[in-house]
Amino acid sequence: MHIVDIITKKRNGEKLSKEEIKYLVKGYTDGTVPDYQMSAFLMAVWFRGMDKEETVCLTKEMAQSGDMMDLSRIHGIKVDKHSTGGVGDKTTLVVAPVVSALGIPVAKMSGRGLGHTGGTIDKLESIEGFRTDIPEEQFINNINKINIAIAGQTKNICPADKKIYALRDVTATVDNYSLIASSIMSKKLASGADAIVLDVKCGNGAFMHDTDSALKLAKTMTKIGNSAGKRTVALITDMNEPLGRMVGNSLEVIEAIEVLNGNGEERLTEVCIMLAANMLLVSDREEYFEDCHSDEERRTKATETVKSVIKSGAALKKLAELTKAQGGNPEYIYNTSLFKTAAYKIPVKYNNSGYLSYCDTEKVGKASLILGAGREKKEDKINHYVGIELLKKLGDYIGKDEILAYLYADDKEKAEEAESMILSAYEVSPEKPEKNKLIKGFVC
Numbered sequence: 001m002h003i004v005d006i007i008t009k010k011r012n013g014e015k016l017s018k019e020e021i022k023y024l025v026k027g028y029t030d031g032t033v034p035d036y037q038m039s040a041f042l043m044a045v046w047f048r049g050m051d052k053e054e055t056v057c058l059t060k061e062m063a064q065s066g067d068m069m070d071l072s073r074i075h076g077i078k079v080d081k082h083s084t085g086g087v088g089d090k091t092t093l094v095v096a097p098v099v100s101a102l103g104i105p106v107a108k109m110s111g112r113g114l115g116h117t118g119g120t121i122d123k124l125e126s127i128e129g130f131r132t133d134i135p136e137e138q139f140i141n142n143i144n145k146i147n148i149a150i151a152g153q154t155k156n157i158c159p160a161d162k163k164i165y166a167l168r169d170v171t172a173t174v175d176n177y178s179l180i181a182s183s184i185m186s187k188k189l190a191s192g193a194d195a196i197v198l199d200v201k202c203g204n205g206a207f208m209h210d211t212d213s214a215l216k217l218a219k220t221m222t223k224i225g226n227s228a229g230k231r232t233v234a235l236i237t238d239m240n241e242p243l244g245r246m247v248g249n250s251l252e253v254i255e256a257i258e259v260l261n262g263n264g265e266e267r268l269t270e271v272c273i274m275l276a277a278n279m280l281l282v283s284d285r286e287e288y289f290e291d292c293h294s295d296e297e298r299r300t301k302a303t304e305t306v307k308s309v310i311k312s313g314a315a316l317k318k319l320a321e322l323t324k325a326q327g328g329n330p331e332y333i334y335n336t337s338l339f340k341t342a343a344y345k346i347p348v349k350y351n352n353s354g355y356l357s358y359c360d361t362e363k364v365g366k367a368s369l370i371l372g373a374g375r376e377k378k379e380d381k382i383n384h385y386v387g388i389e390l391l392k393k394l395g396d397y398i399g400k401d402e403i404l405a406y407l408y409a410d411d412k413e414k415a416e417e418a419e420s421m422i423l424s425a426y427e428v429s430p431e432k433p434e435k436n437k438l439i440k441g442f443v444c
Helices: 003-011 018-030 035-048 052-063 091-101 120-124 136-146 159-169 177-191 211-227 249-260 266-282 295-311 314-325 361-371 412-425
Strands: 079-083 106-110 148-152 195-202 231-238 344-349 354-359 387-390 403-409 426-429 439-443
Touching: 003 018, 003 035, 018 035, 018 052, 018 159, 035 159, 035 177, 052 159, 052 177, 052 211, 079 091, 079 106, 079 177, 079 266, 091 106, 091 120, 091 148, 091 249, 091 266, 091 295, 091 314, 106 120, 106 136, 106 177, 120 148, 120 249, 136 148, 136 314, 148 314, 159 177, 177 211, 195 211, 195 266, 211 231, 211 439, 231 266, 249 266, 249 314, 249 387, 266 295, 266 439, 295 314, 344 412, 361 387, 361 403, 361 412, 403 412, 412 426
Parallel strands: 079 195, 106 148, 195 231
Antiparallel strands: 231 439, 344 403, 354 426, 387 403
């Protein structure tokens, strides 16, 4: 078998065999296939695509290129969730404690933020003492004890994906359905969960800008998960404006705590409830659905159950338990004034009046990046305490010189640059626009 023949075959639009895909992934992982040949292959895929069978095979080979988490010592069906990323997306901080408070094991391997999208690990590390680099034994013990653990991905989880993704980033081959889906799902398969709920973001602040593209990606990923024996469903959710009001690490933790206290922003709360309800549905915990006789009744019961565990305070308590179990100070969960704050809180006054009709969500994310809340390269250090508070949402009326947002900054020059970015992100109209539909689709 020769790499050139595999590249030629895909360049010509032919279907690759499982053996050819395995040979390619193994060779690139161990270094026998050089970057320039893998680059040629990725470009061939970008132009010619891969069918579902090829995509499933590529995903499995990438997952098996390194360590596969063995969660068999954890009792019950382990449920995981994944978001394709967006501005202000702090859903894991809400959903994971809610689901684990229902007695469902949540084994969550999360990443750090890169670019304008934040990472769950960075957010959790804004809590004093919180450790995400826990060993596997502690990860498993914590789940058996309190039903939840959230940790950073180990160095040897999906090494093929790490190498391939780095290459895609510099060869203009990121935006391909098969390559996106295999990258995301290889890590989910390697993480060892039994069931997966996907949150596929759709809008100008997401990778998929339109519903059709998001649905196509969701169908590809659910096909991969279900083909691998993992019950997998996906929600398509709106990202035409930041999710919630806060953008920035500690700010987003505080906002997640507000949701768990029952006081969260409406759209953020709705997405979290829907994701948690679907995690309950795929967990096969039939004791919650004994009186249900249809799928609609089950969905309604799941939603009511999630709302009740938030209302009772059990989900907030679970976040405090998670924090303590991973070395953090649980008092931060009950008293958010303990979080360190940025040096400056700067109002951003809007220079026009009307109803907010459009938000360039990516610009809001880039403004937080300017402030230091994100990283442009993996090795960059971030500032956990800077960010943005948005006082207005799409559809709200804003008067001239009314405050649109607050910037939390440690550097006034960076704040000025971020302010310009925020102001350029929004447009107004004289008439109140229709609100974007929050849940745009469901795939199973």
